[in-house]
Amino acid sequence: MSTRPVYPTALRKAISAQAAVNGYSPLREPAQTSLGGRYWTIRRLWQPGQTATLTLPIPPRVIVPDARIEAVAGTVVFARGPIIYCLKKQDVDFPVETARAAIEPAAAAKVIHAEWREDLLEGVYVLHVPGETAAATAASDPKASPPLVQAVPIRSIELKLVPFYARANRSNDSRWVVFIPNRPTGEQPAPRGDVSPGGPAF
Numbered sequence: 001m002s003t004r005p006v007y008p009t010a011l012r013k014a015i016s017a018q019a020a021v022n023g024y025s026p027l028r029e030p031a032q033t034s035l036g037g038r039y040w041t042i043r044r045l046w047q048p049g050q051t052a053t054l055t056l057p058i059p060p061r062v063i064v065p066d067a068r069i070e071a072v073a074g075t076v077v078f079a080r081g082p083i084i085y086c087l088k089k090q091d092v093d094f095p096v097e098t099a100r101a102a103i104e105p106a107a108a109a110k111v112i113h114a115e116w117r118e119d120l121l122e123g124v125y126v127l128h129v130p131g132e133t134a135a136a137t138a139a140s141d142p143k144a145s146p147p148l149v150q151a152v153p154i155r156s157i158e159l160k161l162v163p164f165y166a167r168a169n170r171s172n173d174s175r176w177v178v179f180i181p182n183r184p185t186g187e188q189p190a191p192r193g194d195v196s197p198g199g200p201a202f
Helices: 105-111
Strands: 016-021 032-035 052-055 060-063 075-080 083-088 099-101 113-117 124-133 155-163
Touching: 060 105, 075 124, 099 155
Parallel strands: none
Antiparallel strands: 016 032, 016 052, 060 075, 075 083, 083 155, 099 124, 113 124, 124 155
16 A cells, blocks of 8 residues: 655645554554655555554644735635635624734644534534734724724734634624734734724625
8 A cells, every 4th residue: 555645845844644554553563654745655464354544634724825915915824734714703702803813824733723623513623823803992893894993902812713614604694704914923013003904804
């Protein structure tokens, strides 16, 4: 049996696969781990009932849009494997358009926690992402896209993102954002004043 995981070049060093036969590697040692982009061959005399298991971890990742696209400049998109995620209105206690991630894209796999939720949307993985928000004042227009929000002291929060395919399934009044403004953890928060979120809301 041979397998060749195929990932974009930038991900090959970050993603590994694990293979085992009946819970052990072909050398009867703990399961082997290999970086992506390589062939992996198992040669053995197979017996009835024996199984081979290939485990492909799916770490969360951050997609940074091309800087030449002005409409989404300064934003990021969160994904896990091929699944794109979004932040839903139902999962925050503030206008969803005011959310901002606070993450170094290269550290996504270390700081983003993926949680399986059997009770949510018929079973999905939820991403917990470090973030922050400037809460909206009563004068803000929540129906504008994006609204102009009067900034107040920024507070740290945890953003709970759900798969984009599962959006608009919990309310008739649903809003979500995919392109989320990001402040890398090494940067200082923006000064107070009128701010307009960087990502489009739907």
